[in-house]
Amino acid sequence: MSSPASPSAPIPPLLLVGCGQMGGAMLAGWLADGLAPSVVLDRHRDDIPAPHRVVRDAADLPRDFVPSLIVLAAKPQKAAEVLPALAPFARQAPILSVMAGKTVGGLTAALADAGCPDAVVIRAMPNTPSAIGQGMTVCYTPPGASDAQRALCERILSAIGDTAWVTREEQMDAVTAISGSGPAYVFLLAELMEQTGTALGLPPELARRIARRTVSGAGALIERTGVDAAELRRRVTSPGGTTQQALSVLMAPDAWPTTLDRAIRAASRRARELAS
């Protein structure tokens, strides 16, 4: 017989708190992979398919529902509002928080104040490609979590993409800045390539198609070949050719190397600030 943590078993019942951009992306992935009857708390979603249930307000959470895991996907700023209502459930199931910045210590203390002193909180940072099973989720388990709880998180998160674990909680800030926020950097690239293509005289629809396909094709090539990104870049760059001309602009020390470094460090700093 397969255990709940085994990849062949259905994804065990979840209480998903917050079903916006990130919670919605994860839910889409879980629904596609077979999710046991679960409960979603969200003020806006009205398209949650049966047998899953949606409630609008934490006060309406069904008291008889026993989730295997509580997935906390509200904005970090909403943590204080939502945590007290989760305390009764946190006595029975671990919490997997995907909230940027919010620390295990801070969340555990808030749950203790709400009457649940022995809540287990595990942190994860997923990203929105989870919606199509192509996510990247990095987790941090505090010493208090059991191997079974960690295996349960692995089971649930590997259903929506790749997973990795870090051993120090502060590493989650860098993870947030690279993979949590990262899809936005790639979408911006597609957006800007499309804009410049149009400015150079291409029909807008064609510029859009070329930009999108180039980004998705390059991503698929990295994934399928496993070749280093730098080597793939070199393979496109003939000496004296058009790509080299563009890269001499992009790779100038004050261009992408500096800009992207500053951007990622700014995101990482913001993740740290969100802890309080």
Ligand SMILES: NC(=O)c1ccc[n+]([C@@H]2O[C@H](COP(=O)([O-])OP(=O)(O)OC[C@H]3O[C@@H](n4cnc5c(N)ncnc54)[C@H](OP(=O)(O)O)[C@@H]3O)[C@@H](O)[C@H]2O)c1
């Ligand atoms: N977006 C990403 O790509 C991404 C990536 C990695 C991690 N994350 C993390 O995921 C979390 C959610 O981000 P998001 O972008 O998905 O936010 P979002 O789109 O605003 O989704 C959160 C949803 O939860 C609802 N909600 C919050 N508190 C509630 C309550 N007490 N009762 C009922 N509904 C409630 C919100 O409704 P209201 O708006 O009415 O409050 C909203 O619909 C954040 O902590 C973020 O750090 C996001």
